[in-house]
Amino acid sequence: xxxxxxxxxxxxxxxxxxxxxxxxxxxxxxxxxxxxxxxxxxxxxxxxxxxxxxxxxxxxxxxxxxxxxxxxxxxxxxxxxxxxxxxxxxxxxxxxxxxxxxxxxxxxxxxxxxxxxxxxxxxxxxxxxxxxxxxxxxxxxxxxxxxxxxxxxxxxxxxxxxxxxxxxxxxxxxxxxxxxxxxxxxxxxxxxxxxxxx
Amino acid sequence: xxxxxxxxxxxxxxxxxxxxxxxxxxxxxxxxxxxxxxxxxxxxxxxxxxxxxxxxxxxxxxxxxxxxxxxxxxxxxxxxxxxxxxxxxxxxxxxxxxxxxxxxxxxxxxxxxxxxxxxxxxxxxxxxxxxxxxxxxxxxxxxxxxxxxxxxxxxxxxxxxxxxxxxxxxxxxxxxxxxxxxxxxxxxxxxxxxxxxxxxxxxxxxxxxxxxxxxxxxxxxxxxxxxxxxxxxxxxxxxxxxxxxxxxxxxxxxxxxxxxxxxxxxxxxxxxxxxxxxxxxxxxxxxxxxxxxxxxxxxxxxxxxxxxxxxxxxxxxxxxxxxxxxxxxxxxxxxxxxxxxxxxxxxxxxxxxx
Numbered sequence: 220x221x222x223x224x225x226x227x228x229x230x231x232x233x234x235x236x237x238x239x240x241x242x243x244x245x246x247x248x249x250x251x252x253x254x255x256x257x258x259x260x261x262x263x264x265x266x267x268x269x270x271x272x273x274x275x276x277x278x279x280x281x282x283x284x285x286x287x288x289x290x291x292x293x294x295x296x297x298x299x300x301x302x303x304x305x306x307x308x309x310x311x312x313x314x315x316x317x318x319x320x321x322x323x324x325x326x327x328x329x330x331x332x333x334x335x336x337x338x339x340x341x342x343x344x345x346x347x348x349x350x351x352x353x354x355x356x357x358x359x360x361x362x363x364x365x366x367x368x369x370x371x372x373x374x375x376x377x378x379x380x381x382x383x384x385x386x387x388x389x390x391x392x393x394x395x396x397x398x399x400x401x402x403x404x405x406x407x408x409x410x411x412x413x414x415x416x417x
Numbered sequence: 418x419x420x421x422x423x424x425x426x427x428x429x430x431x432x433x434x435x436x437x438x439x440x441x442x443x444x445x446x447x448x449x450x451x452x453x454x455x456x457x458x459x460x461x462x463x464x465x466x467x468x469x470x471x472x473x474x475x476x477x478x479x480x481x482x483x484x485x486x487x488x489x490x491x492x493x494x495x496x497x498x499x500x501x502x503x504x505x506x507x508x509x510x511x512x513x514x515x516x517x518x519x520x521x522x523x524x525x526x527x528x529x530x531x532x533x534x535x536x537x538x539x540x541x542x543x544x545x546x547x548x549x550x551x552x553x554x555x556x557x558x559x560x561x562x563x564x565x566x567x568x569x570x571x572x573x574x575x576x577x578x579x580x581x582x583x584x585x586x587x588x589x590x591x592x593x594x595x596x597x598x599x600x601x602x603x604x605x606x607x608x609x610x611x612x613x614x615x616x617x618x619x620x621x622x623x624x625x626x627x628x629x630x631x632x633x634x635x636x637x638x639x640x641x642x643x644x645x646x647x648x649x650x651x652x653x654x655x656x657x658x659x660x661x662x663x664x665x666x667x668x669x670x671x672x673x674x675x676x677x678x679x680x681x682x683x684x685x686x687x688x689x690x691x692x693x694x695x696x697x698x699x700x701x702x703x704x705x706x707x708x709x710x711x712x713x714x715x716x717x718x719x720x721x722x723x724x725x726x727x728x729x730x731x732x733x734x735x736x737x738x739x740x741x742x743x744x745x746x747x748x749x750x751x752x753x754x755x756x757x758x759x760x761x762x763x764x765x766x767x768x769x770x771x
Contacts, residue, residue, distance in 0.1 A: 249485050250546070250566075251478050251481055251482060251485070251566055252546060252547075252548050252564070252566055254477065254478065254481050255474060255477075255478055255548070255564070256548075258473070258474050258477055259470070259474065262467060262470055262473060262474070263467045263470075266465065266466070266467040266468055267465045267467070270463075270464075270465035270466065271460075271463060271465065280468065281468050281469075281473060284468070284473065285473065285476060285477055285480065288477050288481075289477065289480055289481060289484065292481045292484065293484060350459075350462075353455070353459045354459045354462050354463060356459075357456060357459040357460050357463065358463050361460060361463070372460070373460075375431055376431075376456075376457050376460055376461075377457075377460050377461050377463075382428070382431050382432065397424060397427070397428045397431070398424060400427055400428070400431055401423060401424045401427035401428070404427050404452075404453055404456065405423070407456050408449075408452050408456070411452075411456070
């Protein structure tokens with residue numbers, strides 16, 4: 220007897236997308252395929268969020284991204300649907316980033332690769348130079364912010380998470396979140412003004 | 418005119434409120450609003466990189482499976498199979514149908530589900546958990562991968578065109594075919610059996626030599642020692658030492674791994690980190706040798722562009738601009754913005770007259 224193939228739809232039809240919540244529920248049941256899909260769907264935004272929190276791409280970013288998804292895998296059953304899955308992953312990232320940045324030695328180790336790439340020549344001056352300088356200044360000022368302010372700013376301003384949801388993710392009152400955002404903006408403005416002063 | 422408090426203005430900006438009427442007549446608020454906009458726009462342009470997603474995913478799944486094996490999760494097989502099938506069905510865009518006939522033999526077993534990819538038909542004979550991905554890579558016209566998490570699948574693969582690949586990947590091995598019918602069994606995350614009905618397949622178990630199977634031949638793994646494989650243990654020891662700042666011990670473990678299992682999947686990482694250590698310690702000659710070894714042994718590695726750039730700088734330092742330029746050109750293909758930028762800078766330096 221040979222197998223009988225009964226195609227129900229075209230082989231190249233697009234996949235039926237499971238929701239993030241469904242994938243996370245499957246992770247809670249130990250399904251590695253679901254974790255793989257969750258990673259593919261969100262690793263980009265988690266890597267970007269982590270890069271912003273760390274002030275650039277470092278080897279430590281990879282570590283944190285891995286740990287975020289491993290934590291999601293282990294703690295999937297704790298997800299209560301009070302925020303989006305993406306927001307929940309941001310919350311895990313913020314907690315892990317705080318822990319990572321406490322250890323200067325690990326930070327030094329993580330910056331190995333970055334330090335190896337410091338031999339750069341003078342960049343050509345072009346019309347874009349002012350814009351690039353501003354971006355560089357914002358990056359430095361952002362990195363100098365206290366962790367809580369940086370998380371609030373990156374989450375809401377860059378990743379565009381709504382304030383109410385961000386407050387829920389971070390476990391703070393909305394008023395606290397708004398205050399952190401305001402403090403972050405105030406400090407960033409001051410930092411830019413100081414750097415612009417000859 | 419009453420201005421909002423600074424905090425209220427900040428919140429209004431976050432919520433996208435329309436304050437245009439007020440801003441038109443208030444210089445202070447307009448300046449603050451303008452700064453908020455400039456800051457936000459600049460912050461969103463800060464450079465970032467997603468890194469090597471494929472390697473990251475593979476490592477994540479490996480770590481997750483280790484986690485699962487450690488017994489930290491409780492689940493029922495029934496639920497697992499049901500969810501696994503749902504995932505496989507939806508994500509792989511496979512089409513499933515059921516039959517109730519009893520199984521007879523490995524090759525004649527009536528399938529409970531079938532699926533088709535561009536180049537293959539998958540007979541999901543025992544509620545296997547699998548997914549299908551199509552990848553693109555330089556020099557590969559079409560690369561199909563079936564990731565098999567658990568169970569048995571039988572496949573009929575059409576003859577592949579030049580440049581096309583078809584593989585079945587498990588947690589600990591890879592099976593590559595060139596147009597054939599065969600069966601793959603995974604038991605508790607380990608490749609347990611490959612049986613070829615027609616054609617040829619290549620089995621590549623991690624940490625062991627590849628095996629080519631012909632029609633009627635089958636492969637089963639050797640008896641596995643308990644605990645971590647020696648190479649994994651060495652890598653972990655090396656990595657732990659590096660994290661603790663003990664570079665000498667770390668390098669010793671990594672060197673031992675490469676010497677012991679030069680073809681092990683972890684040997685690539687070990688070679689990479691040895692080169693990084695040597696370069697960081699300013700052992701230029703060692704670093705040059707180690708980067709060369711990495712590129713020669715793993716030319717298709719995801720780390721190859723980075724290694725090319727690192728070696729390019731070393732060659733440039735000793736005045737070999739021609740070699741450096743060739744290496745930077747390779748590094749410029751990196752998807753990592755930082756590495757590509759360094760390669761570009763290197764190319765500019767090699768083309769400079771002095």
